[in-house]
Structure formats: C-alpha cells, structure tokens
Amino acid sequence: MNKINAAVVGVTGYTGIELVRILSAHPKFELSAVTSRTSAGMALQDVFPHLYNTPAGLMAVTIPDPEFIARDCQLAFLAVPHGKAMDLAASLLKLGVKVVDLSADFRIKDAETYSKWYNTPHKYPELLPEAAYGLPEMYGPMIHGANLVANPGCYPTSVLLALCPGLKKGYIDRFDIIIDSKSGTSGAGRAAKTGTLYCEVTDSFKAYSLACHRHTPEMDQEFAKAYGLEVVFSFSPHLVPMSRGILSTCYVKRSRIAPVSEILQFYKTFFRGSPHVRILPEGKLPETRWVRGTMYCDIGMVHDKRSDRLIIVSCIDNLCRGASGQAVANANLMFNFDEELGLEQLPLMP
Known part of the structure; x- marks a missing residue:
C-alpha cells in the first residue's frame, strides 16, 4: 500500500x-x-x-x-x-x-x-x-474515519484519563475534586518569553493561571460527558524547571466505599485494549521519567485514610502523549490503521 x-x-x-x-x-x-x-x-x-x-x-x-x-x-x-x-x-x-x-x-x-x-x-x-475529540481511549469509534480531529490539551489528557473512568463508574464524588498539575517548560512553547527563560525558571517552582487556565472548559466539557452532569473541580497548574512531562495529582472523595484494589482493577478493565495507558500496581506511583518520549500515560492511586480521600496520580510526556504522539495516534485511527502504529517507542532512560 x-x-x-x-x-x-x-x-x-x-x-x-x-x-x-x-x-x-x-x-x-x-x-x-x-x-x-x-x-x-x-x-x-x-x-x-x-x-x-x-x-x-x-x-x-x-x-x-x-x-x-x-x-x-x-x-x-x-x-x-x-x-x-x-x-x-x-x-x-x-x-x-x-x-x-x-x-x-x-x-x-x-x-x-x-x-x-x-x-x-x-x-x-x-x-x-x-470535529472528533481526539482522546483515543474515550472516543476511538468517533475518530475512526473522521476528517477533522481536535487533539486534546496536554493537561486535560493527563486529567481525563485519571478521572473519567472513576466518574463513569460512580466511584468519584462529582462535587469535590481538586486537580494539582505540574508541567515542564516546553508546555509554554518555543517562542522566547521572559517567564520561561532559564534564569526565570531554574531553581524555582510556581503556580500560574489559577482559576483561569484555558484548559478548564475543555475538562469541564469532558467531565460532564463522562458523568452525565456537571462536575465541580478546582484546577491548579504549576510550572516546574524541567523540559518535558506532566504529573497530575487528583484529590477526590469517593461517592461509594470501595478499596483501592477494586478501583485499580476497574481501571485495568476499563483500559483493556488501550495500549498507551498503564495502571500501576497498588502502592506504586508514576514519575515523569518513566514516560519520557512516549505515548504512555501511567496512573497510580492511594487511599489517604486520615482524610478519606482517594489520590489518583497520572503522568504523561506533554509533547508526545500530550500533543504530537497523540496526534499521530489519532491520524492512525482516521486512516483505519492500528492506534499504536509508529508509536512503539520505549521511554528514554535516564
């Protein structure tokens, strides 16, 4: 061919x-x-x-x-x-x-x-x-054969994969979600800007665009689709002095009592057949270096017994999974190729 x-x-x-x-x-x-x-x-x-x-x-x-x-x-x-x-x-x-x-x-x-x-x-x-929303795990059938795909934002990719399965199943209370996300500086683009100069970001750590980040309505839209009703959440993005990667830590209340082992098993079942989502064993949490240069989204979770919160952590490479790699996965589906085609790279180490 x-x-x-x-x-x-x-x-x-x-x-x-x-x-x-x-x-x-x-x-x-x-x-x-x-x-x-x-x-x-x-x-x-x-x-x-x-x-x-x-x-x-x-x-x-x-x-x-x-x-x-x-x-x-x-x-x-x-x-x-x-x-x-x-x-x-x-x-x-x-x-x-x-x-x-x-x-x-x-x-x-x-x-x-x-x-x-x-x-x-x-x-x-x-x-x-x-326009098909280009999150293959959620909208694969709509992406197949589409002429126009809207590639998701990098923050929403990490957050939606972490939370939408739990919302769909009813594990997560839709009224009490806190999302704390941290991104490398490449997420701000390549154009020269004072805020992302080396001397401005190295040895520093800051929150930005609190309560007004432009990825908020995108997550709002997709949460509502997953749950069927409006979902209330706070989204706090941060800039960290590294080139690539996003780590999102999501603090949620459970809408029904279930052990972490049960929720993890549901996530494994939900993402069965999704080659680029890896659900980590109980007690293990992801790191940005484990996904660098790849399409993987790693997800781990723990239960904070003191606050009775479930803490879900997801990790992606913002340039690959959060942008260009995901765009290629979507293009694969648009032309009815295997989603993984050309995206089999292993993570870069160190």
Whole structure:
C-alpha cells in the first residue's frame, strides 16, 4: 500500500518538531511537507541542527499554503496557535485533506464558551460538531474515519484519563475534586518569553493561571460527558524547571466505599485494549521519567485514610502523549490503521 503523504504545519515549534521525529519513522505516513511562516525558504536542518544530514533535515520549509499542501498531502497536522488553526483547517477540509488540529480551536463544542476563554470569536462554528475529540481511549469509534480531529490539551489528557473512568463508574464524588498539575517548560512553547527563560525558571517552582487556565472548559466539557452532569473541580497548574512531562495529582472523595484494589482493577478493565495507558500496581506511583518520549500515560492511586480521600496520580510526556504522539495516534485511527502504529517507542532512560 502506498504511504499517506502528511504535512506538518507550524514545524518550528516543539510540537511541530516532535511530529517530525515521530513521522520520520512511521511505516504508513510519509512526511511530505513542513511549513512555517518565519522559516520559509530554509532547510529544516538550518532551523534544527540535530536533523543535519537526515532526510527530514534536508526538507525545504515552505509557507503554509493550503492549496500547495493539498496538491501532495492527504493529511495535515496543524501545530499552530489557536485562532490561526481554524482558518487553515477550514481551507484544507474543503480541499479534501484530513486534519488533526493540535490547537484549541475545535476542542470546545460551544462556540460562545470558546470565544469567552480564548478571547476570539469562532469563525467556523458549523465545523465544531464535525470535529472528533481526539482522546483515543474515550472516543476511538468517533475518530475512526473522521476528517477533522481536535487533539486534546496536554493537561486535560493527563486529567481525563485519571478521572473519567472513576466518574463513569460512580466511584468519584462529582462535587469535590481538586486537580494539582505540574508541567515542564516546553508546555509554554518555543517562542522566547521572559517567564520561561532559564534564569526565570531554574531553581524555582510556581503556580500560574489559577482559576483561569484555558484548559478548564475543555475538562469541564469532558467531565460532564463522562458523568452525565456537571462536575465541580478546582484546577491548579504549576510550572516546574524541567523540559518535558506532566504529573497530575487528583484529590477526590469517593461517592461509594470501595478499596483501592477494586478501583485499580476497574481501571485495568476499563483500559483493556488501550495500549498507551498503564495502571500501576497498588502502592506504586508514576514519575515523569518513566514516560519520557512516549505515548504512555501511567496512573497510580492511594487511599489517604486520615482524610478519606482517594489520590489518583497520572503522568504523561506533554509533547508526545500530550500533543504530537497523540496526534499521530489519532491520524492512525482516521486512516483505519492500528492506534499504536509508529508509536512503539520505549521511554528514554535516564
């Protein structure tokens, strides 16, 4: 079978170059176009010297022209900021190109909610019902054959996998959830910003966007789908001085008494057939280094007897599982390939 030609739109960001890393070894997708407005006309290896003298590195970076992309590609990954992705997606879809959007433009199904949280109107609300939410473990059948997939945010990926099974089963009290998440600095993107300079983040640790992080409505939407009613939660993101990784610690009350062993067994059953979720044995908690560079989401849990809280900890690589790797898994499903195809990498150690 001929390979599917794929384009990476916005290749010079961290998620864009992570897509290049994955697609370069993919057996069914051929990396055929890489685009960037700021680096157009350069060879990719001139932007990223670690690609020197590799097939990907020798590729020419072009401007993100939908008609040019559509002439050669059947699939496009949009690794561009919100607001810009929706225009590109609409144009590419009209030209018959399947789209995986890594921005937030199609994650939130209500256009008014999107406009409120992202401070820009949604130009294509008619496309929102068409977009499959790209969490394979939850929406695999909808992603199969879809033309447009909204790749989930990195924080929501770690949190939804940790909590949605428990909400669906009724183990978790929907009125009392605290989510404490910590991310590496690559989650803020590659553009130079004072807040993510080395001297600003090293030897430091901070909370940010408390009570107003833009991933909140995405989690709100998906929790409500999982439970069937509104779920009340507090989400507190933090920045830690490391490059990659997200660790989310979720503090919940149980809506019915069940031992950790029973809940863990349910999670194992829930994720049976999901190759990228690993439920850890009772008493073992995940670490970011155990998932670095992979699609794995590791989940562990303990019961705090003093407060009678269940503490669920999940861990992902924010660039792979939280963005580019998940985008490739979604593309696999869109073209009816195995979800794992091209994503079999083991974690990097040390």
